[in-house]
Each structure stands twice: as C-alpha cells, then as structure tokens.
Amino acid sequence: MAVKLVFDRDSGELFSDEPETVSSVVRGFYGEMRGGRVHFTPEEALYLIDIRNGQCTDASLNPMKFNDVASSFRLPKLMARYHTFKDWRDRGLVIRPIAEAKGKYGRNPVKKYPPGKFRAPKYSVEGLFFAEDLMTVIDDEAVGRELYSEHWLGQFGSYKAEQRGRISKLDVYETLFMMKHCGLSLRNATQKRVVAEAKRRRPDFPLMYQVYEDWRLRGYVLKTGFKFGTHFRLYLPGASPARAPDEWIHSKHVVQVFPRNEKMVISEWARAIRVAHSVKKTFILAIPGKDVKRKRGMELDFLLYHRKKGGIETPKEDPPRFAMLSLSEEECIGGAELADAIRSAKEFGLDLMLAIADRETAVTYYRVKRLEIPGSPYEYYEIEWEQP
Amino acid sequence: MAVKLVFDRDSGELFSDEPETVSSVVRGFYGEMRGGRVHFTPEEALYLIDIRNGQCTDASLNPMKFNDVASSFRLPKLMARYHTFKDWRDRGLVIRPIAEAKGKYGRNPVKKYPPGKFRAPKYSVEGLFFAEDLMTVIDDEAVGRELYSEHWLGQFGSYKAEQRGRISKLDVYETLFMMKHCGLSLRNATQKRVVAEAKRRRPDFPLMYQVYEDWRLRGYVLKTGFKFGTHFRLYLPGASPARAPDEWIHSKHVVQVFPRNEKMVISEWARAIRVAHSVKKTFILAIPGKDVKRKRGMELDFLLYHRKKGGIETPKEDPPRFAMLSLSEEECIGGAELADAIRSAKEFGLDLMLAIADRETAVTYYRVKRLEIPGSPYEYYEIEWEQP
Numbered sequence: 001m002a003v004k005l006v007f008d009r010d011s012g013e014l015f016s017d018e019p020e021t022v023s024s025v026v027r028g029f030y031g032e033m034r035g036g037r038v039h040f041t042p043e044e045a046l047y048l049i050d051i052r053n054g055q056c057t058d059a060s061l062n063p064m065k066f067n068d069v070a071s072s073f074r075l076p077k078l079m080a081r082y083h084t085f086k087d088w089r090d091r092g093l094v095i096r097p098i099a100e101a102k103g104k105y106g107r108n109p110v111k112k113y114p115p116g117k118f119r120a121p122k123y124s125v126e127g128l129f130f131a132e133d134l135m136t137v138i139d140d141e142a143v144g145r146e147l148y149s150e151h152w153l154g155q156f157g158s159y160k161a162e163q164r165g166r167i168s169k170l171d172v173y174e175t176l177f178m179m180k181h182c183g184l185s186l187r188n189a190t191q192k193r194v195v196a197e198a199k200r201r202r203p204d205f206p207l208m209y210q211v212y213e214d215w216r217l218r219g220y221v222l223k224t225g226f227k228f229g230t231h232f233r234l235y236l237p238g239a240s241p242a243r244a245p246d247e248w249i250h251s252k253h254v255v256q257v258f259p260r261n262e263k264m265v266i267s268e269w270a271r272a273i274r275v276a277h278s279v280k281k282t283f284i285l286a287i288p289g290k291d292v293k294r295k296r297g298m299e300l301d302f303l304l305y306h307r308k309k310g311g312i313e314t315p316k317e318d319p320p321r322f323a324m325l326s327l328s329e330e331e332c333i334g335g336a337e338l339a340d341a342i343r344s345a346k347e348f349g350l351d352l353m354l355a356i357a358d359r360e361t362a363v364t365y366y367r368v369k370r371l372e373i374p375g376s377p378y379e380y381y382e383i384e385w386e387q388p
Numbered sequence: 389m390a391v392k393l394v395f396d397r398d399s400g401e402l403f404s405d406e407p408e409t410v411s412s413v414v415r416g417f418y419g420e421m422r423g424g425r426v427h428f429t430p431e432e433a434l435y436l437i438d439i440r441n442g443q444c445t446d447a448s449l450n451p452m453k454f455n456d457v458a459s460s461f462r463l464p465k466l467m468a469r470y471h472t473f474k475d476w477r478d479r480g481l482v483i484r485p486i487a488e489a490k491g492k493y494g495r496n497p498v499k500k501y502p503p504g505k506f507r508a509p510k511y512s513v514e515g516l517f518f519a520e521d522l523m524t525v526i527d528d529e530a531v532g533r534e535l536y537s538e539h540w541l542g543q544f545g546s547y548k549a550e551q552r553g554r555i556s557k558l559d560v561y562e563t564l565f566m567m568k569h570c571g572l573s574l575r576n577a578t579q580k581r582v583v584a585e586a587k588r589r590r591p592d593f594p595l596m597y598q599v600y601e602d603w604r605l606r607g608y609v610l611k612t613g614f615k616f617g618t619h620f621r622l623y624l625p626g627a628s629p630a631r632a633p634d635e636w637i638h639s640k641h642v643v644q645v646f647p648r649n650e651k652m653v654i655s656e657w658a659r660a661i662r663v664a665h666s667v668k669k670t671f672i673l674a675i676p677g678k679d680v681k682r683k684r685g686m687e688l689d690f691l692l693y694h695r696k697k698g699g700i701e702t703p704k705e706d707p708p709r710f711a712m713l714s715l716s717e718e719e720c721i722g723g724a725e726l727a728d729a730i731r732s733a734k735e736f737g738l739d740l741m742l743a744i745a746d747r748e749t750a751v752t753y754y755r756v757k758r759l760e761i762p763g764s765p766y767e768y769y770e771i772e773w774e775q776p
Contacts, residue, residue, distance in 0.1 A: 051552065051553050067515075067516040070516060070518075071516050071575070071576065076520050077521055128455040128458060128459055130467045132468075133466065133467035134716075135716075137458065137467070139453045139454040159749055164439065165439050167454050172718075173747075201719070201720070223747075224717060224746045224747035226717045226750075226752070229658075229659035270614070278663070279666075328522075329612060330590060356614075359560075359561075359611075359612035360614075361543050361546070362547040362548075362614075362615070
C-alpha cells in the first residue's frame with residue numbers, strides 16, 4: 001500500500017492521518033505523533049515520495065510531486081539535508097531531527113595522547129636564512145648532525161640518507177622554534193624578519209607556528225606532511241630518526257591546520273582527509289586559538305542512530321549515537337563554523353558526523369573525535385572516514 | 389682527492405684550474421670549460437662542497453663554507469634550485485643549466501584522445517533549481533531516467549542504484565549545459581541566475597563550465613570527481629552508466645581546472661595529483677582560456693638527462709630529455725605562470741618536469757605531457773607522478 005501524505009498550504013504542515021500510513025511510518029521511526037496525526041519534516045516527506053512511492057496531495061486533493069513539495073519550503077541547503085538524510089535511511093538506519101536532542105548523552109569520550117616534554121638544547125649556532133625558500137642552512141657539521149639525531153630538528157645530509165652531505169636544513173617552523181628556544185641566530189635575519197617573510201608567503205603562518213610549537217613543546221616531533229597532503233606529519237614523544245640500517249620510523253598521524261577565519265570549499269577540505277586515509281594515517285585537525293562561542297553558530301542537522309549488536313539503534317530503546325552536519329561538495333565552510341558545529345555536538349555529548357553529499361548525491365562521512373594532549377590549551381580532533 | 393674550487397669575489401665567478409679537479413668534474417658533466425678553467429654555476433659549486441667534500445677558497449685562499457658561498461649570490465629560490473639539482477644528481481643522473489638549451493629537440497609528442505560528438509537530445513522539461521545546493525531536480529520520471537541512461541546527464545534514483553527513487557538530480561554544470569543545449573527550463577531560475585548563484589559560491593565557475601562544456605560537446609562524459617579529490621572525473625565518448633548487474637564502468641581519468649588568474653600553494657596543488665595517483669587515475673590539468681605569452685614568463689631552471697638502455701644520457705651523446713622547473717613546497721604558483729613554463733618547455737620540444745622540494749628537501753617529480761582532444765580549441769595536460 002502506498003504511503004499517503006497531505007500538505008496543508010496554509011499551515012505549511014506535512015502530515016498523514018490515514019491509518020495504514022500512520023502505523024507503517026511510526027514503525028519505521030518517521031514523523032512525530034501529535035493529535036492523532038503523524039507530522040513529517042520536509043526531508044521525511046520528500047523521502048517517502050521519492051523512495052516509498054508516497055502519494056502526496058494538498059488539502060483540496062490536488063496531487064503534489066517532489067518539486068511541488070520541495071518548492072513550498074524556503075529552507076537553506078534543503079538538498080544537502082535531503083540527500084544526507086536519504087543516504088542514512090537507505091542504509092537501513094534511523095535518523096531524526098536535531099530538535100529532539102535532549103543533551104548530555106555522554107557518547108563522546110576524549111581520546112588522550114601520551115604526555116611528553118621537550119628538553120631544549122642550548123646552542124650558540126649560526127645559520128643562513130633563505131627568505132624565498134623559507135629555509136635555513138646550518139653548515140656547522142657537528143651541530144647539524146646532533147640537532148638531527150638527538151632532536152630531529154632540521155634535515156642533516158639528505159632525506160633518508162643523512163650520511164650524504166654535511167649541511168643541515170631547517171624549515172621555517174624549525175627556524176623560528178630554534179631561534180626562540182635553542183639559541184639559533186641567523187647571519188642575515190632577525191626573528192621578526194623570519195615571521196614577516198613567512199607571513200608574506202602564507203598569511204596564516206603565525207597560526208601554523210602556534211600549532212607546531214604547541215606539539216613540539218610537549219615532546220612530539222613534527223616534520224613536513226607534504227608527501228601525505230597535509231601541513232605536518234607527527235611522531236610521538238621519543239621518536240628519533242636514528243635507526244638500524246634499512247629501518248625507518250613511520251609516522252602514524254598527520255596534522256592539518258584550519259584557521260578560524262579561513263573559508264574553504266568542502267571538496268578541498270575533504271581532499272586532505274582522503275590523502276591521509278589513502279596512506280593509512282590518522283588525520284588530526286587543529287583549529288588554533290581560543291574557542292569563542294559566536295552569536296549565530298553553525299546549526300546541526302540531524303541525530304543519527306547507528307547499528308548495535310543484533311540490530312539497529314532506535315529512539316525507542318537507545319540514545320542517539322552522533323550529531324550530523326549536512327554539507328554539500330561545493331559549499332564553503334570556515335574554521336569558526338566548523339568549531340561551532342563541533343562545540344554544539346559536544347554539548348549534546350555526541351561525536352560530530354560530517355556528511356557530505358557530492359554533486360552526484362553520493363554521501364561521504366567523516367567522524368570527528370575529540371583529542372587531548374596533556375598540557376595543551378587547545379583542543380584537537382581526529383577525523384576519520386567512516387562507512388556506516 | 390678532494391675537489392678544489394675558487395670563488396673570485398670581484399667577478400663573482402666560481403671555478404677550478406686544479407688539474408685533478410678539472411678532469412674529475414668534466415668527466416662527471418659538471419661546469420663548463422672556458423680558457424683552461426672549469427666554471428661552475430652556484431648550484432654545482434654548492435653540490436661539490438656539500439656532497440663531494442669540495443674545498444672552496446676565495447682568491448686570498450681564505451676557506452669558504454657552504455653558507456659563505458651561498459650568501460655571495462642574490463639568486464631567487466636558490467635552495468629550491470639547489471635541492472632539486474642535488475636530488476637529480478644524487479640519482480646518478482646528469483643535469484645542466486637551462487641556458488644550454490638549443491631548442492626543438494622534438495621529445496614531447498602530443499597524446500591524442502579519441503574523437504566523439506555529443507548528440508543533443510531535445511526535451512521540453514522543467515526542473516526546480518536549489519540555489520544553495522547548486523542542484524536541479526527533475527521529477528518527470530520518464531525524462532529523468534532517459535537522460536541518465538542515454539546521456540549520463542544527472543543522477544537518476546540513487547548513486548550506483550538508479551532503481552532506488554524516481555527523481556533525477558543535475559549538478560550545476562549539467563543544469564547550465566542542459567539549459568543551453570537540451571531544452572531544460574527551470575521553474576524558478578533563468579540561465580543568468582544559475583550562473584550568478586554558481587559564481588557567488590565559486591567565482592571560477594565560468595571557467596569550470598567552459599572546460600566541462602568543451603569535453604561534453606566532444607562526447608566525453610564528466611561527473612563529479614569529489615571521491616578522487618578533483619573537479620571532474622571523465623569517461624571516453626560512448627560511456628554509459630547502463631551495465632550488467634554488479635558491473636560499473638570505472639573512470640580512468642580525472643580533470644582539474646587551474647584558472648590562469650588563480651594562485652595556489654604548491655602543496656595544495658600537489659595534493660590533488662596525489663589523490664588521483666592513489667586511486668590510479670590519470671590526472672588531466674586544464675588551464676582554460678587563451679594562452680597569452682606574457683612579457684616576463686616563468687623561467688625554467690635546468691635541462692635533465694635521464695636513463696637510457698645500458699646507461700645514462702649525457703650531453704656528449706644525447707639531447708636533453710626534460711626541461712625542469714624547480715619549486716618548493718610552500719611557494720605559490722599561478723595558472724598563468726604554469727602555462728608559461730609549459731609553453732617554454734614546448735618551445736624546446738621537451739616535456740616539462742616539475743620538481744618540488746619539500747620542507748625536508750625530499751623531491752617529488754611531476755611530468756607534464758601535452759594532450760589533444762580532436763576539435764577542442766584548448767590544450768590539456770596529463771600530469772604524472774614520476775620516480776626517475
């Protein structure tokens with residue numbers, strides 16, 4: 001039997017009071033019972049029309065097709081919401097409006113990373129700064145070698161072949177860090193000039209450095225993440241490039257910095273996570289600076305129920321599992337907006353699930369987990385590609 | 389025996405006239421013989437000091453270390469040039485200054501793609517445009533199904549499950565293309581508004597569409613490349629989503645658009661190529677619009693000699709194989725600059741090799757091959773990750 005729906009043009013309500021429809025949709029966790037009728041959200045109604053062969057009419061019994069119903073609502077990003085809703089449903093899982101959230105579900109444990117501490121070596125060493133390359137060369141062979149093998153600062157010799165060559169190369173993060181903490185001076189530049197040159201090339205340099213220094217001071221080692229499509233790759237405290245022949249420590253994490261005031265097309269953002277996933281690294285997102293609650297934050301879209309042992313979670317028996325933010329491929333998101341969404345999900349005690357509908361309506365999921373490094377004033381997030 | 393070099397502070401020349409050094413470096417294809425002396429470029433001299441244990445002095449026999457020599461030159465991106473030079477040399481291959489190029493080597497064949505033609509279906513069909521989602525829905529089931537199965541325009545039903553659902557979704561490129569060529573009208577928007585909404589979201593939309601239309605009119609099928617980290621994925625003329633059960637045509641190419649007036653950090657640019665490579669797709673670069681020779685183009689850096697059967701290519705016996713552009717991870721490049729470099733390499737009859745030194749001085753190579761689609765006014769390029 002086809003599901004039957006009514007759209008009341010005056011009130012803008014979508015509902016059904018046809019007994020067979022009511023019992024069928026309530027069993028499937030669609031809609032909300034109020035006064036003997038089941039009321040639907042636009043996404044639910046569109047789904048029933050599109051997929052469950054639902055027949056919709058207005059109050060005068062004129063038939064209404066998908067576009068007739070959709071065009072009756074002035075809802076932002078209705079298609080992003082509809083397609084992510086549809087995809088979750090198509091997986092046999094339950095999805096409900098975020099408005100039903102009752103908060104503090106306690107389903108978002110914080111992941112703790114091991115503590116560590118950087119013991120700053122005190123040198124009195126000089127380097128030459130190459131402004132256009134944002135790189136410093138130290139040609140004191142003994143210091144360069146020690147810096148590399150003891151602290152993994154700079155690249156002595158050649159990459160993966162430190163015996164080849166006798167100079168040491170520091171990138172601009174290492175340069176500034178060593179000037180501040182390890183007694184490096186440059187024969188041709190001050191700290192101020194290094195920062196200015198770096199900012200000229202990438203205006204977000206101070207934020208990038210802030211993240212670099214935060215991890216470094218806690219004993220972590222950060223090197224370029226270029227090969228993995230991210231800003232940094234990361235090693236746990238105690239990591240060293242010294243190794244037995246033919247051995248190499250592989251990093252397991254990469255770090256990407258997303259400044260609050262930066263806007264990025266979702267597709268570019270997702271690309272960075274994809275590269276990390278393809279090389280089997282854990283993707284860590286850093287949104288540096290203080291989290292400020294803005295007046296109008298990013299609103300979440302849905303509550304997600306997932307699978308459980310022997311079946312699926314339902315609103316009847318289980319708390320929701322995730323809070324979902326619905327996005328589309330060509331939409332832009334800012335660092336501050338993403339931070340808003342993460343904070344809202346956290347207030348519900350849920351992990352955030354980012355659902356991105358591409359131009360072909362296929363949906364990709366990224367789960368955001370909170371992460372803590374002991375001693376750090378910042379929050380970081382692990383982002384995982386999920387196939388629900 | 390250590391290699392011996394002299395730096396003449398007055399003339400800025402780097403040379404050697406020490407017989408053992410001369411014979412050793414000439415055999416290795418370093419430097420240039422002039423008046424009984426071998427003269428070095430800064431990159432060559434730095435390499436001999438760093439790697440070959442070269443001893444450099446000034447004319448008064450004061451020793452000069454790596455940084456003493458490097459700081460004597462005001463050369464742009466000396467480190468990017470040095471590290472890419474070093475990496476090629478470290479692979480046992482010969483690399484020479486671009487100034488030696490004599491032009492028209494004829495070593496850059498154009499790859500030809502198969503011809504095709506789009507047969508425009510003429511419908512009179514209406515859709516609803518969702519401006520925030522940049523998407524159009526057609527809820528005429530018969531037309532939507534035919535559009536999808538006959539022309540692979542839009543996504544009927546669900547992604548990889550077209551039997552699931554009865555509406556068809558067009559992305560914004562398909563929307564505009566169908567309005568121009570296939571009789572689509574929108575109940576809530578004109579062509580002009582579609583373009584305006586798309587430009588508001590992504591200012592480069594007209595260029596993106598130009599590339600989309602160019603391939604589409606030649607019978608190729610373009611769908612979103614979201615899953616592969618690029619703007620489009622591409623199918624050869626004749627491709628269809630219709631298939632036997634459990635079969636799916638896999639695309640083999642992805643297309644990324646790089647507008648001339650856009651600037652991009654090299655690391656972001658490289659990331660797109662990496663994703664394509666990790667999913668085994670051929671990466672196609674599109675620089676839309678007319679190629680205009682600018683007054684000051686991007687200068688190439690080196691001529692590369694590669695391997696050949698039984699050995700390596702050398703300037704004595706072989707023409708060069710590639711023209712190299714040296715870049716560093718955090719440098720920016722514009723679409724117009726890249727087009728300049730490609731054009732310059734083409735004038736020499738060589739493929740361009742992009743060499744990117746990361747912050748740790750590891751070098752990644754991308755080879756740029758010319759590509760022709762019959763009938764297209766534009767040039768496209770295949771970009772391949774190479775391990776020389």
